[in-house]
Amino acid sequence: MKSNILLAWRNLWRNKRRTLITVASVFFGVLLSTLMTSMQEGSYSSMIDNIVKFYSGYIQIQHEAYWDNKTINNTMTPTGELFELASSVREVTHTTTRLESFALASSETLTRGSLVIGIDPDKENKITELTKWVIDGTYFRPGDDGVLIGSELARYLKIEVGDTLVMIGAGYHGVSAAGKYPVRGILKFPNPELNKQTVYMELSNCQNFFSAENLVSSMIIMVDDQYDLKPAMKELKAQVKSPYTVMSWDEMHPELLQMVEGDRAGGTVIKAILYILIGFGIFGTVMMMVAERTREMGVMVAIGMQKIKLAGILFFETVFIGLIGVLAGFAGSIPLITWFYTNPVKLSGNVADTMIEMGLDPYMYFSWLPSVFYNQVITVFVMTAIVAIYPLFMAVRLKVHLALRA
């Protein structure tokens, strides 16, 4: 075994230039693939992060009937146990609760349908940074009995900070709900739909309005990032029992998951093509390596080396090309990716403006996920193993007397 590897290693450097060129192709392939994957994964996680931070959170606990039928009658009582459970999960950073339902919002003369959201002002702000959308007036103060309303809704109702909003609707189990609320602030979100319909209230105020004492629609649970999500979900899923249910962002935003997966598949195709080209390059080199050594291989088997051992040497030679290429590729990509990971690229121009308008940071993020790297190792290894079938085959099929005459 040891001598096989030694022989393979020395054979590799018999034609230094050819080996280096082949290794270089693997190097560039790995460098490009890791950079590309890191960029893709970085953009996905920043996108997911932005979207979940905008409203849904990474995880929600709801009454099991709520997701399919979002009425106030499918709300739940957030028991102390539920809070304890959520905060006992190591990855969980924040939790809050919300009550959501529909109601009519009116000014003196105009009326419009609205989505009423009752929140815990402090906890909510830690998760969604709701304060950053306040363009006029102020955010809730503790025990506030006012409302924050979307900018378009305010414009339609011709209402300003300091005016009074009248709300009418159906509360828990059809009890009629009505109330008058001073407008504390105007919210302008990047999403025009939200601007047209949202009315935020302090949670207990909202529960009073809907006669939904102690009830909430959902409990929002945050973790640091996508990578903390898996273990957190696992633990929550194990512990949360009926009538409650746990959902993660990908269940709440299936379209987002689909988009990410579609894009990822596109990247995979590009990388596959790249690696297939490189694979053929390696194949060419290996073919030459075998062809020019036919006689030598004949001598080795003639004097008593088993063909399988010869095949092993050729296999190692092939795998070494891949291995050196991968290591060199990592030597190039790890510092680069580490740099970009800690110093995301700042975007400029139209793209940046659009992103800022959407409330996103105008940066291109890179990912340092282990899979960015080990996927390359697996790919290159599989590729070289496939290429190595050729020399294995040639070794096993070697006809000694013919090889000796070569």
Place this chain on the structure above:
Amino acid sequence: MSIIKINNLFKIYDGSQIEVKAVNGVDITFEEGEFTAIVGPSGSGKTTFLNLLGGLDRPTSGDVIVDNVNVWGLSGRKLIDFRLHNIGFVFQAYNLIPVLTAKENVEFIMELQGRSKQERFERTKSLLEAVGLGDRLDSRPNKLSGGQQQRVAVARALASKPKFILADEPTANLDSRSTETLLDIMETLNREENITFIFSTHDARVMNKARRIVTMEDGKILSDVHV
């Protein structure tokens, strides 16, 4: 005692138009300690004959019995192992593994045999000294002359302690001085260590060193003389 018995050996190549009877009915025995030259013009079947004898090329019919073992009754891994433990080979040229030094080339075959490091080390040194290359242990083949390479090949063939050594035109690529040196070494080994050599040649000077001369033509043995 005969160590090789060959009965009614044939090797027929099916060419595209004509079949070639490269070895055409050979019966012969070789004794331990012989120093035999197989001679004959190019194309007379020397290489084919040695390949059949050495377990490298399968005969069309006939038997090769080495030490009571029917060589062609073996196949695959067993045949390769039989060669490893019983037969030493020296070919016309490019015998050595180019990426290994003289010492490593000799050690290589003993490593295949699974001999201990200690034994390998001592034997390699004494064998390379015996062929006059005690000072070239660490040279790679491309740093050795053709004659020196053939001497390393002889040392390697001996290293495995084979029952006999087959050498197919070992001097064909050598100048006359190297030819003489190589043959002197082979002859000394034969005389002093009783090593059995069977070598082919079409060089009269080489032939004249042999103590038994087997002449081939068209795949047949024309004459077999002890001198």
